Amino acid sequence: MNKEEYLRIIKKGIKKVDAKEKEDILNEYESHFISGYKDNKDDTEIIKELGNPIKVAKEINAVNSIYKIEKEKSVKSIFSAAFSIMGLSIFNLFLIIISFFIFLLLLPFVLAYFIAVPIMIFSPIILLVMGCINGFDTINTGDIFEVIKGVVLGIILAFIGYFIAKYFLKLLVLYLNWNIDVYKKEKLK
Template identity: 35%
Template sequence: MDKQQYLLELEKELRSLSKGEQQEILADYEEHFESARAKGRSDADIIEGLGQPEKVAKEIIAQAKMVKTLEASSGNSMPRAVFSTVVLSLFNLTFILGPAIVCFVIPIVLYVCAVVLFIYPLLLLFQDGFTLIYANKIFLMLGSIGFGLLSFVGGSSLMKLVYRLFVNYVKFNVRIVRGRSA
């Protein structure tokens, strides 16, 4: 690939930007090629240093979107966002933190119970050895394993639910801070 092919591919990848932005970027890259050639570097060496046009274009487009987003924020929306963040923080600390901790602790307790209920039959075996007493407790051990499985499945399901609720609540907070309707 040479300079012309590189610039053509870069232009093709930058098609989502305005023509003015494209021309400015291509002029910068053409200037980069010329200054590197003046220092004795080959096109292949220059392209290797720049990276593939697809990757370069993705980075440029991402930066352009970030700049547009920052420019789109008006000066009067910043105080509103700060106020919303402070009020939401106080609300979250006062009313949400306690229940959130409980919602995360319950699945953890269920996981611990599951582990204990799985290990219980092994502890009985070490305590009594494989004797008639151990055989009499077989149903107790099977029940323990069954409750351990139920506890594990319940903890997993509850953890997934709590996680989804937490993610949705965080998204809700972000929408409020940004000033969009919830």
Template identity: 25%
Template sequence: MNKQQFLNSLDESLQKLSSDERQDILQDFKEHFANGIAEGKSEEHISASLGSPNHIAKELLASHLLEKAERTETTGNIVRAMWAVIGLGFFNVVIVLGPFIAIAALVVAGWASSIAFILSPLLVFINVMLNPDTFILFDMFFSMMLCGLGLFIAIGMFYMTKGFIRGFVRYLRFNTKMVKGGLKHV
């Protein structure tokens, strides 16, 4: 593959990036080719030493999406970054998707329990409306205690969710570095 074919393939694979970012990346690779040619290497040798343009693009996209997820911690950014990292290799399906599902399950369970506890006085009120002769004062006080506990759980879940997101993004970054070349830069 010559220089132009390599750059065209790389440009095609980087279509998800903005035009400016693509041009910066392509300029870096043009300089790499220019340096290699100045050293007496052929374009084919340089492109072979660089590797597959598609794999390079996957790594660059994963890095870009991870940086975006670190800047703006939204669910969409985290999921896009996760899929980009999974796309780096089949092994990552197990290594990345498993922890993501476990963390997501913990977060959903925590929020569901806090919401259920917070809504418990409403359930007692509904029960009193449907069966007025079954009202027990203990039920009202117990549901109020659960509501307070639910509020504490919700506050804790807010901070835990933020921590889980930051930790998972760090894990994705670590995994990307592992795929790119081991632990020498971690």
């Protein structure tokens, strides 16, 4: 394998990296070859030092996807990072598949949360609409207290959900970074 083929494999492997960043990465690897040539090394020695281009591309994709999670915080970026990390090792594949099934088990509760909390918070509007339709004389103090209780509970649940999501995302990013560190240490052996 020569320099051009090595760089071509890396370029082909780093798919979800924007064009400017991809060019910077390729220029960096090109500079490794140039400095290797200055040290009187041939392509084979330089490639051996840099590592397998397919694994290098997988690592670049994983690091880039973690960066996107920290920047965007979207479901798409989380799944993209999970699949990039899965490509690093078989252990990650099983761990992420198990995590996915646990997520599927919890999905009904998550969906119920996303439906119930807004309804609780906006329950005064529902009560007003019921008053307009049925007449305000049909609304009693028990209904008003139930609405107040629903609003307070909805706000509390919204805050709890926000902090759970925030810390879950931090935990996920820490796990993904740890995975990349472990992968880099394995690569050094």
